[in-house]
Amino acid sequence: MKFSRGRNFLFRIPEGKEFLSAVNEFAKKHNVLIGTISAIGTLKNPKIGYFEEEKGQYKVIELEGTYELVSALGNISIKDDEPFAHIHVSLGDKEGKLFGGHLIEGEVFVAEVYIQELLGEPLIRKPRENGLALWDAEEE
Amino acid sequence: MKFSRGRNFLFRIPEGKEFLSAVNEFAKKHNVLIGTISAIGTLKNPKIGYFEEEKGQYKVIELEGTYELVSALGNISIKDDEPFAHIHVSLGDKEGKLFGGHLIEGEVFVAEVYIQELLGEPLIRKPRENGLALWDAEEE
Amino acid sequence: MKFSRGRNFLFRIPEGKEFLSAVNEFAKKHNVLIGTISAIGTLKNPKIGYFEEEKGQYKVIELEGTYELVSALGNISIKDDEPFAHIHVSLGDKEGKLFGGHLIEGEVFVAEVYIQELLGEPLIRKPRENGLALWDAEEE
Numbered sequence: 268m269k270f271s272r273g274r275n276f277l278f279r280i281p282e283g284k285e286f287l288s289a290v291n292e293f294a295k296k297h298n299v300l301i302g303t304i305s306a307i308g309t310l311k312n313p314k315i316g317y318f319e320e321e322k323g324q325y326k327v328i329e330l331e332g333t334y335e336l337v338s339a340l341g342n343i344s345i346k347d348d349e350p351f352a353h354i355h356v357s358l359g360d361k362e363g364k365l366f367g368g369h370l371i372e373g374e375v376f377v378a379e380v381y382i383q384e385l386l387g388e389p390l391i392r393k394p395r396e397n398g399l400a401l402w403d404a405e406e407e
Numbered sequence: 408m409k410f411s412r413g414r415n416f417l418f419r420i421p422e423g424k425e426f427l428s429a430v431n432e433f434a435k436k437h438n439v440l441i442g443t444i445s446a447i448g449t450l451k452n453p454k455i456g457y458f459e460e461e462k463g464q465y466k467v468i469e470l471e472g473t474y475e476l477v478s479a480l481g482n483i484s485i486k487d488d489e490p491f492a493h494i495h496v497s498l499g500d501k502e503g504k505l506f507g508g509h510l511i512e513g514e515v516f517v518a519e520v521y522i523q524e525l526l527g528e529p530l531i532r533k534p535r536e537n538g539l540a541l542w543d544a545e546e547e
Numbered sequence: 548m549k550f551s552r553g554r555n556f557l558f559r560i561p562e563g564k565e566f567l568s569a570v571n572e573f574a575k576k577h578n579v580l581i582g583t584i585s586a587i588g589t590l591k592n593p594k595i596g597y598f599e600e601e602k603g604q605y606k607v608i609e610l611e612g613t614y615e616l617v618s619a620l621g622n623i624s625i626k627d628d629e630p631f632a633h634i635h636v637s638l639g640d641k642e643g644k645l646f647g648g649h650l651i652e653g654e655v656f657v658a659e660v661y662i663q664e665l666l667g668e669p670l671i672r673k674p675r676e677n678g679l680a681l682w683d684a685e686e687e
Contacts, residue, residue: 445585525557
């Protein structure tokens with residue numbers, strides 16, 4: 268779907284906040300209904316998910332300690348009538364080894380976030396039979 | 408090179424499609440000649456490449472099974488007179504371990520893609536002696 | 548903080564340059580004071596950092612050889628009165644295994660870089676007690 272451009276936000280989430288809920292609160296407060304997100308920083312005790320198709324749910328992977336947030340990439344759209352951020356993250360440990368998946372939660376040590384608002388027709392996540400909430404796929 | 412901004416597309420590629428060719432078809436259909444791409448989702452049986460300079464070609468790494476598409480990052484420019492997407496990906500397995508490189512192919516389970524069109528002078532990939540097709544480098 | 552959009556640059560850094568200083572020089576030359584960065588390519592002998600909170604400094608991880616630059620993600624703001632790029636990278640080895648963290652340096656084999664300028668009030672990094680130079684956090 269095609270969108271026009273809205274506002275651009277570049278900001279730091281305060282230390283101690285939970286990253287994903289802070290992004291969702293930011294979107295709600297500023298009324299960002301559609302958008303893209305990218306971020307870097309450092310997260311503590313992040314939990315990530317791997318979607319198990321056969322079970323129709325995420326397997327939760329709990330990482331202990333402090334990780335470089337090497338990349339957070341995702342988007343904002345509407346789910347259950349509210350702005351909802353879907354974010355995947357890549358996380359680096361002390362040896363530089365990377366772990367990652369679907370972000371479930373993570374405590375912010377540092378988070379530098381870019382949100383780019385998009386404007387247009389509502390982009391809505393709808394529950395699917397496979398357990399995921401997805402936009403309609405782009406028609407051919 | 409400096410570009411002005413064109414259209415913004417945020418969309419989901421249908422399940423079952425091959426990711427890279429779907430992006431290339433989208434660019435062709437919508438006449439996106441220059442742009443940037445980012446995406447997250449889930450891919451099946453992705454193939455990634457590692458460029459071996461001494462051989463002047465990519466070593467192909469075939470990953471089996473389903474992987475979280477933790478990041479897809481890249482750009483669109485012209486190669487052989489057509490829009491061409493160059494994309495690198497980071498992929499997470501069931502344990503949260505990450506693999507990645509130059510995307511060769513991957514079957515879409517979920518793919519949420521953002522394409523930002525850029526407008527300006529043609530940006531063209533030209534074959535190089537080292538085996539790669541590259542833009543002219545930015546002058547000092 | 549909210550910003551308006553400035554210029555858009557998509558370009559290739561010449562082979563042999565050091566990636567991070569090339570980005571900083573580009574920002575300085577073109578007077579990009581605020582912005583976002585993303586890039587893909589291939590880097591040689593990259594050095595990455597993992598921030599050790601208890602020591603208030605980065606542990607340096609030196610990677611030898613050639614790595615796919617799977618993702619470079621970051622931003623530009625002002626530090627010590629000059630444009631300063633803060634970039635995190637994900638790097639893939641010959642087997643597709645990923646390493647990453649805070650980019651310290653890396654020699655460019657290929658680097659395709661997108662810089663999006665933002666315009667607005669100065670965004671400034673200030674030294675913190677924890678050893679990092681950070682923007683003021685977004686107010687609630």
